Amino acid sequence: MDDHIRFDHQTLELHLLDQRFLPEQESDFVCRTAQDVISALQTMVVRGAPAIGVTAAWGCVLALKEAQGPDWAARLELGMERIAAARPTAVNLRWGVDRMRNKWRSFGGAKIDQPALLTAFIHEAQSMQNEDVAICKALGRHGATCINDGDCVLTHCNAGALATAGYGTALGVIRAAAESGKKISVIADETRPFLQGARLTAWELARDGIPVTVACDNACALLMSKGLVQRVVVGADRIAANGDTANKIGTFGVALLARHFHIPFYVAAPLSTIDAATPDGSGIPIEQRPDREVTHVGETRLCPKDVPVFNYAFDVTPAEYLSGIITEKGVLLPPYGLSIWAALNDLSTGRSAGIAGAEPENGGSDAAPGRS
Numbered sequence: 001m002d003d004h005i006r007f008d009h010q011t012l013e014l015h016l017l018d019q020r021f022l023p024e025q026e027s028d029f030v031c032r033t034a035q036d037v038i039s040a041l042q043t044m045v046v047r048g049a050p051a052i053g054v055t056a057a058w059g060c061v062l063a064l065k066e067a068q069g070p071d072w073a074a075r076l077e078l079g080m081e082r083i084a085a086a087r088p089t090a091v092n093l094r095w096g097v098d099r100m101r102n103k104w105r106s107f108g109g110a111k112i113d114q115p116a117l118l119t120a121f122i123h124e125a126q127s128m129q130n131e132d133v134a135i136c137k138a139l140g141r142h143g144a145t146c147i148n149d150g151d152c153v154l155t156h157c158n159a160g161a162l163a164t165a166g167y168g169t170a171l172g173v174i175r176a177a178a179e180s181g182k183k184i185s186v187i188a189d190e191t192r193p194f195l196q197g198a199r200l201t202a203w204e205l206a207r208d209g210i211p212v213t214v215a216c217d218n219a220c221a222l223l224m225s226k227g228l229v230q231r232v233v234v235g236a237d238r239i240a241a242n243g244d245t246a247n248k249i250g251t252f253g254v255a256l257l258a259r260h261f262h263i264p265f266y267v268a269a270p271l272s273t274i275d276a277a278t279p280d281g282s283g284i285p286i287e288q289r290p291d292r293e294v295t296h297v298g299e300t301r302l303c304p305k306d307v308p309v310f311n312y313a314f315d316v317t318p319a320e321y322l323s324g325i326i327t328e329k330g331v332l333l334p335p336y337g338l339s340i341w342a343a344l345n346d347l348s349t350g351r352s353a354g355i356a357g358a359e360p361e362n363g364g365s366d367a368a369p370g371r372s
Contacts, residue, residue: 002133002161002165002166002167003017004016004017004051004161004162004166005017005046005051005054005055005058005129005165007058007061007122007125007126009122012032012061012062012065013030013031013032014030014031014036014037014055014058014059014061014062015028015029015030015031016028016029016030016031016040016045016046016055017029017046017162018045019044019045019046019047019162019199019200020043020044020045022162022199022200022203023199023200023202023203029045029046031058031059031062032062033062033066034059034060034062034063034066034079034082034083035082036062037055037056037058037059037062037083037086038059038082038083038086040055041055041056041083041086041087041093042086042087044194047158047163047196048158048159048160048162048163048164048235049090049091049092049093049163049235049236049237049238049269049273050092050132050135050136050163050164050165050169050270050272050273051162051163051164051165052087052090052092052093052096053090053092053093053095053096053128053132053272054096054125054128054129054132054164054165055096056083056084056086056092056093056094056096056097056100057096057097057099057100057124057125057128057129058125059083059097060079060080060083060096060097060100060101060121060125061118061121061122061125063075063076063079063080063083064076064079064114064117064118064121065118066079067079067114072114076104080097080100080101081097083097084097084098087287088285088286088287089237089238089246089284089285089286089287089313089314090237090238090273091237091238091272091273091274091275091278092237092272092273095272096128099124099128100121100124100125103120103121103124104117104120104121107120128165129165130165132164132165132166132270133164133165133166133167135270135272135328136164136165136166136167136168136169136172136270136328137167137172137176138328139169139172139173139268139269139270139326139327139328140167140168140172140173140175140176141176142326142327142328142329142330142331143172143173143176143177143233143266143268143326143331144173144176144177144179144180144182145331146173146231146233146264146266146323146324146326146331147173147174147177147182147184147231147233148182148230148231149181149182149183149184150182150183150184150230151177151182151184151185151230151231152184152185152186152187152228152229152230152231153174153177153184153185153186153187153229153230153231153232153233154186154187154188154189154220154223154224154229154231154232154233154254155170155171155174155186155187155188155189155197155201155232155233155234156189156191156197156217156232156234156247156248156250156251156254157189157191157196157197157201157234157235157247157248157250157251158171158191158196158197158200158201158204158235159171159201159234159235159236159268160172160200160201160204160205161204162200162204163200163235168204168235169235169236169268169269169270169326170233170234170235170268171201171204171205172268173233173266173268173326174186174205174210174233175208175210178208178210184210184211185210185211185212185213186201186205186210186211186212186213187212187213187214187215187223187228187229188201188202188205188212188213188214188215189214189215189216189217189220189250189254190214190215190216190217191217191248191250192217192250193293193294193311194293196248197214198214202214217250220253220254220257221257224257224258224260224261224263225261229258229261229263230263231263231264231266232254232255232258232263232264232265232266233266233267233268233326234247234248234251234254234265234266234267234268235247235248235267235268235269236267236268236269236273237273237314238273238275238278238284239267239269239273239274239275239325239340240274240275240278240279240280240281240283240284240319241274241275241276241277241278241279241280241337241340241341242279242280242281242319242336242337242340243319243322243325243332243334243336243337243340244280244281244282244284244316244317244318244319245267245269245281245316245317245319245322245325246281246284246286246314246315246316246317247267247314247315247317248313248314249312249313249314249315250315251314251315251317252315252316252317252321253315255317255321255322256321258321259321264323264324265321265322265323266322266323266324266325266326266331267317267322267324267325267326268325268326268327269325269326269327270327270328271327271328271329271343271344274340274343274344276340276341276344281316281317281318282316284314284316286312286313286314286315286316287312287313287314288310288311288312288313289311289313290311291308291309291311293311294309294310294311295309319334319336322334322336325339325340327343329343330343
């Protein structure tokens, strides 16, 4: 599925499949302005780090369309910065805006006329969207080597086609394993409070005919203790330079349980999700979302009035709990500071840097979490 982010070149409108209403309703949220894109990002019409980055790029196209008058360049810069600040945790958001900004600068900034820049922006945003699908498929091929025939894979949140431009990261690994002929099944954590696992991951996998069962988040320990989980694969919203990984709230708890039960725990993410400027997880900002996501389901109140809630959207899993980071360049292995540096600097052939192009060096996919 790769039509959930669609730009209409005739009307210059961005059509986003509104993920708030899945699985019951498939309808588009139409963005005509940069503010529409910001609203879509903030209200979870679109979510998932790679999808956020691609959407941000198209938002820059709309910001350029709106920028009028002799000070259009200043207006464009303001609009792009507002898009980049829409949400704090997913590094792909600013990455997408910065890539568009760099394209603008390569044409001489304000010296280029707007129609020419609009053409260049549309081409760049479309390229980013196409590249993301290709990256996810490459990532999936590498990650499929970490899955054994007969495995049941547990995943948390939604890191599928809906969270990317298409195919997915964690679900890309699962899809690639299934496409290679491996008989696998999936447990999708429901992922409170927004239920991305129950609503989105289960919807995607059921459409693909991959066996999936939804479980309450707090059933994870029981399922692992019963031997019902052989692998964990999750996505990421930001990975620090040392491998510490921010992902949907609850991921750290899953990693702790995986370590206890000696279950391999993998993170699947494109290199664009790595924030080399952030040394470790302590520097990753954690978004807090509206109380209502916790206190209500639809119009039904679940909590007493005036009782405060915590609604942190993400947590950070320390690198030591990761069996590997699955990227389009291969599976990155400990020490992550070195293997991440090598991947970002295109040293993909250097096994001494801990990059495995086919399978992890640490004894294959049966390696215990966090061990080299």
